[in-house]
Amino acid sequence: MNPLRIFAATAIAVSLYVAPPFVTGPAEADTISDAALKVRPIDDVFTNGPPRIEDLTSLDGILRFVSSVPLACSMVYGETAAFGQVTVDQDMNGGAHTDHHPAITGLKPDTTYFYRVQGTAVDGTLYVSKVQTFHTPKRDANAALNLASLDAGARVTAVSSNFGGGANDASWGANSAIDGSRATEWSTNGDGDKGFIEIEFAKSSDVGAIEVWTRSMSNNTAQIFEFTVTADSGQTAGPFKLPDAAKPHRFEVDLQAKRLRLDVVASNGGNVGLVEFAAYPR
Numbered sequence: 001m002n003p004l005r006i007f008a009a010t011a012i013a014v015s016l017y018v019a020p021p022f023v024t025g026p027a028e029a030d031t032i033s034d035a036a037l038k039v040r041p042i043d044d045v046f047t048n049g050p051p052r053i054e055d056l057t058s059l060d061g062i063l064r065f066v067s068s069v070p071l072a073c074s075m076v077y078g079e080t081a082a083f084g085q086v087t088v089d090q091d092m093n094g095g096a097h098t099d100h101h102p103a104i105t106g107l108k109p110d111t112t113y114f115y116r117v118q119g120t121a122v123d124g125t126l127y128v129s130k131v132q133t134f135h136t137p138k139r140d141a142n143a144a145l146n147l148a149s150l151d152a153g154a155r156v157t158a159v160s161s162n163f164g165g166g167a168n169d170a171s172w173g174a175n176s177a178i179d180g181s182r183a184t185e186w187s188t189n190g191d192g193d194k195g196f197i198e199i200e201f202a203k204s205s206d207v208g209a210i211e212v213w214t215r216s217m218s219n220n221t222a223q224i225f226e227f228t229v230t231a232d233s234g235q236t237a238g239p240f241k242l243p244d245a246a247k248p249h250r251f252e253v254d255l256q257a258k259r260l261r262l263d264v265v266a267s268n269g270g271n272v273g274l275v276e277f278a279a280y281p282r
């Protein structure tokens with residue numbers, strides 16, 4: 001058949017097709033009444049003081065607050081009041097919860113940011129804060145070299161497991177423990193007290209301190225309470241106790257190491273892992 005005829009036949013067939021009436025569609029959104037949409041100040045639901053920006057560095061920070069009702073929480077932020085970035089809680093459990101700590105990433109040093117906190121409750125009420133600002137500090141030129149970072153040439157040489165059997169560079173993979181980002185976490189696949197990770201430095205080093213930041217989940221699993229570190233020389237340090245999962249904790253050590261292995265000694269089980277691991281030269 002002539003190609004033009006095929007085209008014409010197709011066009012007629014398409015024009016004869018009658019779309020079924022929409023059950024839902026964009027026009028429906030206009031029918032939501034103001035009375036049905038409940039927007040309340042977030043002041044109604046915070047229990048431990050207003051939402052606050054914590055652990056602010058020149059590159060990232062954390063928003064923290066506790067709400068009296070479970071919320072799916074987000075924060076919009078940007079260099080103007082038009083925002084442009086959004087962060088949500090990275091809790092593996094998902095859904096609405098009360099202990100909020102979304103990571104604020106992708107920041108520039110010495111810059112003012114506008115932000116607004118927004119939480120949705122299961123009854124549909126949207127709780128919002130006023131637009132506020134924060135200012136990031138200047139970059140710290142004297143920051144100590146973290147031997148265990150991917151940036152410094154370190155790599156993961158062994159790991160008990162990654163969540164879902166993923167690769168080290170996948171989401172929840174072991175590289176997330178040494179990528180310098182608080183927004184990413186290494187999670188084991190339910191290893192509990194059997195969890196471990198081994199990191200090789202770019203060169204053999206005299207390690208004077210380590211920093212360990214355990215992950216946790218809102219269902220009271222995945223948190224490391226106690227661990228040891230063992231160097232490839234055979235020296236072991238610890239066990240050390242981690243008081244919480246809110247931030248990295250620093251421990252003085254004296255280890256000659258090309259590779260360091262962290263072993264979980266005590267946890268509340270499940271998908272234990274790390275937000276970050278760091279090692280600093282003596």
Ligand SMILES: [Ca+2]
Binds near residue numbers: 183274275
């Ligand atoms: Ca990380």
